[in-house]
Amino acid sequence: MSVAPQAEINIGMVGHVDHGKTTLTQALTGKWTDQHSEELKRGISIKLGYADADFYKVSSKKITTFTSEPNLKNYSDSKHEHLRTVSFVDAPGHETLMAVMLSGAAIMDAAILIIAANETCPQPQTREHLSALEIMGFDKFIVVQSKIDICTKERALESYKEIKNFLKGSLLQDAPIIPVSAHHNKNIDLLIEVIETLFPTPEKNTNEDFQMDIARSFDINKPGTIPKNIKGGILGGTIKKGKIKIGDSIEIRPGKNTKKGLQPIETKITTLHSGTTRKEIKPGGLVAIGTSLDPSITKSDSLLGNVIGKPGTLPPVWERFNVKTTLLERVVGTKKIKDMDEIKTKEPLMITVGTRTTVGVPITVKDNIVDIKLTIPVCAPVGQRIALSRRAEGKWHLIGYGIIEE
Numbered sequence: 220m221s222v223a224p225q226a227e228i229n230i231g232m233v234g235h236v237d238h239g240k241t242t243l244t245q246a247l248t249g250k251w252t253d254q255h256s257e258e259l260k261r262g263i264s265i266k267l268g269y270a271d272a273d274f275y276k277v278s279s280k281k282i283t284t285f286t287s288e289p290n291l292k293n294y295s296d297s298k299h300e301h302l303r304t305v306s307f308v309d310a311p312g313h314e315t316l317m318a319v320m321l322s323g324a325a326i327m328d329a330a331i332l333i334i335a336a337n338e339t340c341p342q343p344q345t346r347e348h349l350s351a352l353e354i355m356g357f358d359k360f361i362v363v364q365s366k367i368d369i370c371t372k373e374r375a376l377e378s379y380k381e382i383k384n385f386l387k388g389s390l391l392q393d394a395p396i397i398p399v400s401a402h403h404n405k406n407i408d409l410l411i412e413v414i415e416t417l418f419p420t421p422e423k424n425t426n427e428d429f430q431m432d433i434a435r436s437f438d439i440n441k442p443g444t445i446p447k448n449i450k451g452g453i454l455g456g457t458i459k460k461g462k463i464k465i466g467d468s469i470e471i472r473p474g475k476n477t478k479k480g481l482q483p484i485e486t487k488i489t490t491l492h493s494g495t496t497r498k499e500i501k502p503g504g505l506v507a508i509g510t511s512l513d514p515s516i517t518k519s520d521s522l523l524g525n526v527i528g529k530p531g532t533l534p535p536v537w538e539r540f541n542v543k544t545t546l547l548e549r550v551v552g553t554k555k556i557k558d559m560d561e562i563k564t565k566e567p568l569m570i571t572v573g574t575r576t577t578v579g580v581p582i583t584v585k586d587n588i589v590d591i592k593l594t595i596p597v598c599a600p601v602g603q604r605i606a607l608s609r610r611a612e613g614k615w616h617l618i619g620y621g622i623i624e625e
Contacts, residue, residue, distance in 0.1 A: 223304070223494050223495050224301075224303070224304050224494075225304065225493050225494060225497070225500065225501070225503055225504055226271050226303075226304040226305060226306040226493060226494060226503055226504020226505065227303045227304060227305070227420040227503045227504060228303075228305055228306065228328045228329065228418060228420050228421060228503065228504070229306045229307075229308055229326055229327050229328045229329075229457055229504065229505060230305060230306070230307050230308070230327065230328065230329050230330065230331060230414070230418065231307075231308045231310055231323060231324060231327035231329070231330040231331065232244055232307060232308065232309045232310060232330075232331055232333060233310050233320060233324075233330055233331070233332055233333070233348040233351070233352065234332055234333035234334060234344070234345055234348055235334070235335070235338075235342040235343070235344040235345045235348070236311070236344060237335070238333050238334060238335040238338075238342075238345075238365055238366070239333055239335060239365035239366055239401055240309055240310070240333050241268065241309055242365075242401040242402065243331075243333060243363060243365060243399065243401040244268065244270055244307050244309045245270075245401070246399075246401040246402075246404055246407050247270075247272050247287050247307060247407065247410075247411070248270035248271060248272040248287065248307060249270075249272075249287075249289055250270035252268025252269065252270050252307075252309040267308055267309065267310060267311075267319060267322070267323045267434060267435070268308070268309030269306065269307070269308060269309070269455075269505050270306075270307050270309070271304055271305065271306050271307070271494055271504065271505070272287040272304070272305050272307065273287060273289075273301060273303075273304050273305075274286075274287055274301075274302040274303055274304075274305060274411055274414070274415060275287070275288075275291060275294075275299045275300060275301055275302060276299065276300045276302055276415075277291070277294045277297045277298070277299045277300075278297060278298045278299075278300075279294075279296065279297040279298070284408045285302075285408045285409075285411040285412045285415065286407075286408060286411065287407075287411060302415055303415075303420065304494060304504065305414070305504075306457075306504040306505045308323050308326060308327055308505070310323040310324075310348075318569060318571060318576040318608070318615060320348065320351065321351060321355075321571040321576070321606045321608075321617070322434070322523075322524070322571055322573070322574040322575070322576055323434070323574075324351060324352070324355045324357075324606075325355075325432055325434075325571075325573045325574050326432060326434050326456060326457040326505070326574065327357070328359070328418070328421045329357065329359035329360070329361075329417075329418045330352050330357055330359070330360055330361075331360075331361045331362070331363055332345070332348065332349060332352070332360060332361075332362050332363070332391065332394075333362075333363045333365050334362060334363070334364055334365065334378075334382055335364075335365050335366045336364050336365065336366050336367050336369075336370050336374065336375050336378040336379075336398070337366050337369050337370045337374065337378075339381060340378060340381040340382050340385050341381075341385045343551075343552050343553060343554055344552060345385070346385075346551040346552065346556075347551050347552030347616065347617055349386075349389060349391065350547060350551050350552075350617055351606065351617055352390070352391075353389065353390050354547075354604075354606060354617065354619065354620040355604065355606065355620070356604060357390070358390070359417060359418055360390065360391045360394040361394055361395055361397065361410070361413055361414065361417060361418075362382060362386065362391060362394050362395065362396045362397070363396075363397050363398075363399050363410065364378060364379060364382060364396055364397065364398045364399065365399055365400075365401065366400070367398045367399065367400050367405070368400035368402060368403055368405070375398065379396060379398070382396055383396070395413055395417070397409060397410050397413060420503070421502075421503075423458075423459070423460055423501070423502035423503065424460050424461075424502075425460070425461060425462045425501045425502065426461075427460040427461050428460070428461050428528060428529055428532040429458065429460065429461030429462060429463050429467075429469075429527075429528055429529055429532075430458070430459045430460050430461060430526065430527070430528045430532070430533070431454075431456045431457065431458045431459060431506075431508075431526070431527045431528075432456050432457070432459065432524075432525075432526055432527075432573040432574040432575075433454050433455070433456050433471075433522050433523055433524065433525045433526070433527060433574060434455055434456040434457070434505075434523065434574045435453075435454075435455035435456070435520055435523065436452060436453065436454050436455065436517040436518075436520055436521055436522035436523060436525075437452070437453050437455070437517060437518060437519070437520065438452060438453070438514035438515070438517060438518035438519075439453055439514070440514055449514065450489075450509065450514070451486075451489055451509055451510045451511045451512050451513070451514060452510050452512040452513065452514040452515075452516055452517025452518070452522075453507050453508065453509055453510070453514075453517060454471075454507070454508045454510060454517065454522065454527060455505065455506065455507050455508070456505070456506065456527075456574065457502070457503075457504065457505055457506060458500060458501065458502045458503070458506060459502065460502060461501075461502075461528075461529075462499060462500060462501040462502075463488060463491070463499065463500055463508075464488070464491070464498055464499040464500075465488055465489065465490065465491055465498055465499075466487065466488060467487070467488045467529070468485065468486075468487055468488075468529070468530055469485070469486060469487070469488060469508075469510075469527050469528065469529065469530070470483050470484070470485050470527070470528055470529065470530040470531070470532075470533060471483060471484040471485075471486070471522065471525050471526070471527055472484075472525060472526055472528075472533045472536055472598040473525060473536045473596040473597065473598050474525070475516070481536065481596060483533075484512070484516070484522075484525075485530060486510045486511050486512045487510065487511045488508055488509065488510060489509045489510060489511055490507075490508075490509030491506065491507075491508060491509070492506065492507040492508075492509070493505065493506040493507070508527070523574060523575070524572075524573065524574050524575025524576065524577075524595075524597070525575070525598065526573065526598040526599075533598055534598055534599055534600035534601075534603075535598070535599075535600075535601075536596050536597070536598050537593065537596060537597050537598075537599065537623070538592070538593055538596045539582075539590070539591065539592045539593060540590075540591060540593075540623050540624070541588055541589070541590050541591075541623075541624045541625070542588070542589050542591055542605065542607075542621035542622065542623060542624065543587055543588055543621060543622045543624055544562065544587045544588075544589050544607065544619055544620070544621045545587070545619050545620055545621070546559050546561070546562070546607075546618055546619035547559055547617070547618055547619050550609075550611050550616050550617075550618060551616075551617070552611075552614075552616035552617055553611050553612050553616060554612070557611065559618060559619075561584070562581055562584055562589055562607075562609075562618075563581065563584065564581050564582065564583065564584055565580060565581065566580070566581060566609065567579075567580055567609075567610070568580070568581065568591070568607055568608065568609055568618075569607070569608040569609070569615045570591065570593065570597075570605055570606070570607065570608075571605060571606040571608070572597040572599050572603065572605045572623075573597070573598075573599060573603070575595070575597050575598075577593050577594055577595035577596075577597060578593070578594045578595075579591035579592060579593045579594070580592050580594075588624070589621070599623055600623070601623055601624065601625055602622060602623060603622070603623050604620055604621070604622055605620060605621050605622075605623065606620055607619045607620060607621055
């Protein structure tokens, strides 16, 4: 029996709160990604959500269309071609959860910006998420005009003009705008076709040293599990480069604080899962790595933001670094757009490095070079791009990016 293909690309779902990101993810994958109890209670995404979909091209004498419908039950009389498996990363859109969106951006290959037709454009986090995509170096985008089923034709056309005007001058100004009703499954086929056209599978080198940012870590054991049946901790994320197999030794950095100071964690891989159980995994899609770690070490995302690699191959760990900064002209995530102030010494900044979010305090500021001391260490190479945020109106908002220097 052949093993199902591994997902080839991670696509981020981003945009303002309640614009339909999770609903669209469900329409594409069949999975509702809000699983956390607080998410279900409040009706908004709080953590990153993950789901996979298989894309098919379906042909009959009358039509050719695209679908992600499981088992193709509505296309039994048509020829079908499996195109690829795609992973979706559903990022929260609430203004208080910008850090979660930025850490999610580290594992995305391309992004869909979702803008609701029933609200004026732009909303604050629509602006902020667009800036985040530009800052983090994305170059592949699609815009979805959602909720077209709950507004009039006139409002939908007005919304389209607002979106076009909003995107003018940005990296997304030429991105296609796809009107969609996720609840009624309208234009999902068109969206899949556009994804297949504009989001090619990224080239990733499997010959380099294996590396992965941890986006989730958890304990899968149920309360009351007897000791001999306890399974090791699970690490989730996406492989940046290289490949791994069951039995490989791995190192996790920065690691954990001990009496001897900060120490890397070493363990072995016991299971691999990406859509299904696998013996080896390469870059592409979202993966879950089973380890021999005590599950108390991995529970509740306690290793979120760490980096995994083969022992001795990981980048340096920083508790302080110099950053060459580039700031936005304005603070865009607040209700009223504000002019941008220069970074000041001793001003707390939120720093997002890969999937790690920490707070940094500028020690010195000289032109655009800022010496930052971190409250939580990070593992990153020289030259890595990081996101910078500051407090405005009582919340963290994106202000620019930096490049780690020697």
